Amino acid sequence: MPFSKKSKTAFTDPLMSNNPISLQVLGICSALAVTTKLDTAVVMSLAVIVVLSVSNTVISILRKMIPAKVRIIVQLSVIASMVIFTDIVLKAFFYDISKQLSVFVALIITNCIIMGRAEAFAMQNRPGRSLLDGLGNGLGYGLILIGVAFFRELLGFGTIYNRQVIPESFYQAGYENMGLMVLSPGAFIILGLIVWAQRIIGKVEEE
């Protein structure tokens, strides 16, 4: 089935030109919290992609039935249920990973991107398109998360995906891991630089 242009942009826009983190500046809290190492950033991204696509699809299916007065609370119940479900599945089948992510999976509930997409997109669009929108936004979120985590892990620990990449001889020559990168300000700085670079490349004009 060929996708219509609108469906395609629903998927591709959030990857780059309308990225939820770097352009809309949503979901910053988790982008700081889970990006000290790549492995947690990757699993967190996967969890968000799953939750976002499913919640978007479900809400889109229900969109004509949801009473306008209580729509936010209904969206929130669907999202919260999905997050708890993801958490249960992780605990049952990927116990070690779920331990690493600790509280952050539960905090997906409060991730503004998910509520934002439900309210702004899924409530007005068909289920298929909403699924694509969910996938796109999840991937867009994941890309930035992994980008930030890459630099923080490299500069903060000298490793990539827990493998040492900065050779021992560098350390002997006086190189030191950058402690700042491990702390939250490090994430803000990297994120700021990514946003800056993206706005220059994408020629984004502030409205």
Added chain:
Amino acid sequence: MHSNRYTLLFTAIITIVLASLLSLADSSLKEKFERNVDVDIKKNILGSLGFKASDDSPWTNEDVESIFQNSIVGFVVDNSGFVVKDKLPEDIDPSIDLDLFPIYKRVSNNITEGYSIPISGKGLWGTMYGYFSIEADGATAKGITFYSHIETPGLGGEVDKPWFQNNFVGKRFVDENGELIGIQTVKGQVDETSKEAYHLVDGISGATMTSRGLNQFLLKDLKLYDPYFSKIRNGKNS
């Protein structure tokens, strides 16, 4: 615009459907989850006692259970350091039996190769739970592991990483007079030439509160067990 009646009915149905789906998922996966938790605790006891899975073939749940079955003996001591005969670690409820303490002993060919005790206490964000292992001499650390904590990943969360835990191996928690002094994590690296180095380990940068908490509760828990281990140190008990 939907009527109030419809709104109420709709929210009621949504709530019931979502809640039933979640309870269904939870109850059907609960057994798996509980077994994971149980195996994880055993894995931690084994890890603290120096058992290690090889990198290319990690332990399955069955492996952990069988190694545990074959090499670990659990028993309980009271607050004067005497072994309580008719109790096993699984019989104690930590919230009621405040003066009974479980110990897991690694035994091979009837020779004791170390003791593992549960440790827990406040880190920065919440309670950390783990095991601390002691060599057969009752004075030297054999290992430390954590199976549950909510410290920041990459900072305090590093307590569950091998690089940090390996620092503890071989450190002594009693001074030259046989007094319990615990093991302290210090800021930065330990000066190995210092006289104090035998009870100090490298800290985690950016995790001062986690390290401080760990220092305190490790000492607190070692104190609880000291009546038993001081007997071992003095050769009064085997």
